[in-house]
Amino acid sequence: MGRTGDGEALPQRLLAVATRLFAEKGFEKTSVQEIVEAAGVTKGAMYHYFAAKDDLLKEIYQRLLRMQRERLEAIMARDQPVALRLRAAAADVVVTAIANLDDATIFLQSMHLLSADRRRAVRAARREYHERFRELVEEGQRAGTFRADVPADLAVDYFFGAVxxxxxxxxxxxxxxxxxxxxxxxxxxxxxxxxxPPAEPGPSR
Amino acid sequence: MGRTGDGEALPQRLLAVATRLFAEKGFEKTSVQEIVEAAGVTKGAMYHYFAAKDDLLKEIYQRLLRMQRERLEAIMARDQPVALRLRAAAADVVVTAIANLDDATIFLQSMHLLSADRRRAVRAARREYHERFRELVEEGQRAGTFRADVPADLAVDYFFGAVxxxxxxxxxxxxxxxxxxxxxxxxxxxxxxxxxPPAEPGPSR
Amino acid sequence: MGRTGDGEALPQRLLAVATRLFAEKGFEKTSVQEIVEAAGVTKGAMYHYFAAKDDLLKEIYQRLLRMQRERLEAIMARDQPVALRLRAAAADVVVTAIANLDDATIFLQSMHLLSADRRRAVRAARREYHERFRELVEEGQRAGTFRADVPADLAVDYFFGAVxxxxxxxxxxxxxxxxxxxxxxxxxxxxxxxxxPPAEPGPSR
Amino acid sequence: MGRTGDGEALPQRLLAVATRLFAEKGFEKTSVQEIVEAAGVTKGAMYHYFAAKDDLLKEIYQRLLRMQRERLEAIMARDQPVALRLRAAAADVVVTAIANLDDATIFLQSMHLLSADRRRAVRAARREYHERFRELVEEGQRAGTFRADVPADLAVDYFFGAVxxxxxxxxxxxxxxxxxxxxxxxxxxxxxxxxxPPAEPGPSR
DNA sequence: TATGAATGAGAGTTCATTCAT
DNA sequence: TATGAATGAACTCTCATTCAT
Known part of the structure; x- marks a missing residue:
């Protein structure tokens, strides 16, 4: 069948279980044994779908990045003033991150555990996402809606740090x-x- | 003796080496063997000074927190308008975090690996630190220098996320x-x- | 059908692929998965024709032994002096072994991996083959064509070692x-x- | 201590045990668990001395090659006619191989399991050994003691096959x-x- | 104060084989 | 005749920690 009695395809179930455990205990403190036990299968079943424990992590990342990217594109395409679009995008990324807080937590805590190759790929995808965001800021700066004396990428990094x-x-x-x-x-x-900007002395160059 | 030929006490050398390796490769991917080899001693020597690998982490945290706390206290005690004190404190925490970027990186990446007890202790210390910061914000809000429609703790968390x-x-x-x-x-x-605040609709309650 | 698009019956194709892989990487380092992938089928198909991975090995052995046995019989049946027949048999076994070097390599490297039963059977078949060869030597020794102070079986083992x-x-x-x-x-x-024999002192007892 | 109660240093005991088991059951069918159990220690102890299971194999090879090489050198250095020296060397390599039949069996059966690097190194050492042997044959051929119509290296390979x-x-x-x-x-x-050579037609070129 | 041999538990991964379809 | 999901057992190797010296 490719389906178990629990009404969800096994790869998805494994991913869901792994997400929960990784967020709870951390990637490295979660053993493959724990994951498969929580999913009610054996290790072999997991390795049938995921070539390595790392792959679970990769899937979680891709899932999160894909979703955030799609939502951002939709918002950027709106026919609204740039301030409204940036506000909407910012609010949305927060709501989405909270709705997928496990994914986001894992993202932050475990990226340094990926192999160098994978890490590079994930970083590139995230950078691309940040750049789309930065475009919004720069658009507002050019239009005079936003102050231009703050580097756009610094503002974006500042915001995503908070997220x-x-x-x-x-x-x-x-x-x-x-x-x-x-x-x-x-x-x-x-x-x-x-x-x-406020009257107090800002950073001068 | 208490000192090795390298002109630094062994516990400090171990700590310095561990800090570098943890930041480079992550706490879990750094073995005790690697640490002692990089420090030029054997395992026994390390376990003579640190009861467990976790202890190295704990020391790194405490060192960072202690320093940040002391600097914050000094700035808060200044006889300056609140906005100047907050600005100074914010700028200082950034400069300090960058000057100790290894420590800060480890802090972020590895706290979830501590035992429950230790994690609690570290979290409490950090919370206390954030609260001191929040007091500054609240003082400014009471004085009307800062807008009061943003929860002070949210603003602090927002800022420290960026840091x-x-x-x-x-x-x-x-x-x-x-x-x-x-x-x-x-x-x-x-x-x-x-x-x-800006004209666009802010969050209403 | 019993035939795939590649114009060869599946069991034969599996055997051919397995032979190549076993010779290249060794029996144990070749997984069933690799074999079926190289043959373009799935595991189930292989297990339909071969009850176990061992069976592939057994087939390879039998194929080689059967061929060598048949060729030896044909040569022994010739109406020629014994020296000519032994020379022909010896040259032929070398040429045949080289023509089927993969089979021969596998034979040598992997026989100890067979189950005890199978190993016994293969050894018996080979012993029988060696005995036919030995008969040739003994015939020549009785006829005075070959020196008799060398045990015939030792000479045969010596030769087959080289092969x-x-x-x-x-x-x-x-x-x-x-x-x-x-x-x-x-x-x-x-x-x-x-x-x-040469003038130098041979083995005395 | 570095010594166990059994009166032999642990690395040597592990090597002895491994040699016996590898010869009995083959390298791949012998688990590390079996080795350490037979030696009466734990896995960790073995990995303290040998970085990998492969290393045991490497040690066995080196031990055998070193011994054979030393014996060959001693025989070649004798002040005797070349035929006597070759005869002595040939007889000695057989006696030595039999005295260390486990090592020799493992050598033959398991070399293809070494990593590519190690295999190369072992092959190079063996080739060098064969070349020393070949020098003897060539010396005799130049002196007219041995027939020259047989390639020396082929004769050496023929002989070592038998060994x-x-x-x-x-x-x-x-x-x-x-x-x-x-x-x-x-x-x-x-x-x-x-x-x-015999009157019958030999190989012509 | 420091060594390093040894432990013991568990890690991730592989793989021949089975079986419902 | 063939699929491929799933099993289950075994595998090699890692590592924080202990302890006699």
Missing amino acids: HHLGAWFRTGGRLTAEQVGAHFADLLLSSLRPD | HHLGAWFRTGGRLTAEQVGAHFADLLLSSLRPD | HHLGAWFRTGGRLTAEQVGAHFADLLLSSLRPD | HHLGAWFRTGGRLTAEQVGAHFADLLLSSLRPD
Whole structure:
């Protein structure tokens, strides 16, 4: 069949189980044995679908990157002022990251464990994503909507640092909803890019 | 003796070597054997000073946290307007993190590998540090210097996310110096906390 | 059908592929998966024709032994002086071994991997073959054509050692052709069996 | 201590045990677990001395090659006619191979399992050894003691084939002693190299 | 203060084989 | 006649840690 009694294809089930365990205990502290036991199969079954434990990680990364990329493209294509598009994109990436907090946590904690080749590939994909984001910022800078004295890539890295860090403090059911955090983060980003910087001395060159 | 021919006490040398290797290859991929070989001693010597491999990690954390905490206290004690103190603190944490980028990288990548007890302890120390930072923000909010419609802790987490993420992109000798990045980050933080937020709809409750 | 598009019956194709791979990489380092992939089928198909991986080995052995046995019988049946028949048989076994060097290599390298039962059977078949060869030697010894102070079976083992070792050094396209090597080997065998051994002290008892 | 209660250093004991098991069951069918159990230690102890299972094989090879090489050198250095020296060398290599039949058996059966690098190194060492042997043959050919119409290297390969094959039939306590087999083999070699080859047609070029 | 041999538990991975379809 | 998902057992190797010296 290719299906088990649990109503989900085995590769997907293995991936779901692995995602949960990796987020809970970390990639290296999660043994293949634990994964297959949690999925109710044997190691051989897992190695039938995934050539190595690393592959599970790779799949999780690709899944997350693909989704974020698609959402960003959709937002960028809107017919709206650049500030609105950036705000929407920023809020959306936060909400999406929270909705897939396990994936995002794993991403952050485990990328350094990938083989050099894989790491390079994942980094390239992420860089490409950041560059799309940066284009939005630069567009606003050219239009005078955003201040131009902040390097666009620095602003983007600043923002994504905050996003990646969500897993360290955000708790579902806590004081703020994912949407509220998204709105706040977007607001902070937009505020920090407003022209007319504060009177205090900024960085001079 | 307590000193080896290399002019540094053995515990410190072990710590320095471990810091470099952990940052390079990750904590779990660095074996005790590699550490002692790089330090030019044997395992027994290491276990004489550190009860476990974990202890090296703990020491690295404590060293970083202690330093950051001391610097923050000194800045907070200044007799300056709150905005200046926050700006100074923000810029300083960036410069310090970059100056100790190995430590900061390890912090981020390996905390989930500590035993539950140790992790709790480290988290508590870091939370305390963040709270001191938050007090600055709240002081400014009460004084009307900073906008009050952004939760202070969210703003702090936002900022420290960016700081923790430095290791992912900052390169010594790159386009920007540590000081320039610190100034930019501080500027972005202060900008985002300015009163009269942008006209676009912010988050409502 | 029993035939694939490649114009060869599947069992034969599997055997041919396995022979090549076993000779290249060794029996144990060749996985069933590799064999079926190289043959362009799936595992199930192979297990339909061969009950076990061992069976492929058995077939290769039997094929080689059967052929050598048949050729030896034909030569022994000739109406020629015994020296000519032994020379012809010796040269032929060399040429045949070289023509089927993969089979011979596998024979030598992998026999110890067979199950005890199979190994016994293969050994018995080979012993029988060697005995036919020995009969030739003994016939010549009785007739005075060959020296009688060398045990016939020892001489045969000596010769077949050399034959089995061909795979270790013979290279097609090298300095000597298979026929030349066969002639030399036959010559060395016949020479060593000539009466009137050399003057130096032979083995005394 | 570096010594166990059994009065032999552990690396040597492991090597001895491994040699016996490899000869009995083959390298690949002997697990590391079996080796260490037979030696009465744990896996870790073995890996403390041997970086890999392969290393045991390498050691066995080197031990055998070193010994054979030393004996050959000693014989070649004698002040004797070349025929006597070749006879002595041939008889000695047989006796030595029988005295270390386990090593020799393993050599033959398992060399193809070594990594490419190691295999190359072992082959080079063996080739060098064969070349020393060949020099003896060539010396005799130049002196007219041996027939010159047989390529010296072919004669050497012929002889060593027979030697390598000893493990397939020689049994201690059987009809012939190691010394008798050595004498016979040497006799066969010398006989086959006698000048004035048999009247029957030899290989023509 | 330091050595390094040895442990013991477990890691990821491989693979011949089975079997429902 | 053939598929390929799944098993289960075994494999080599790693490693933090201990302890007699």
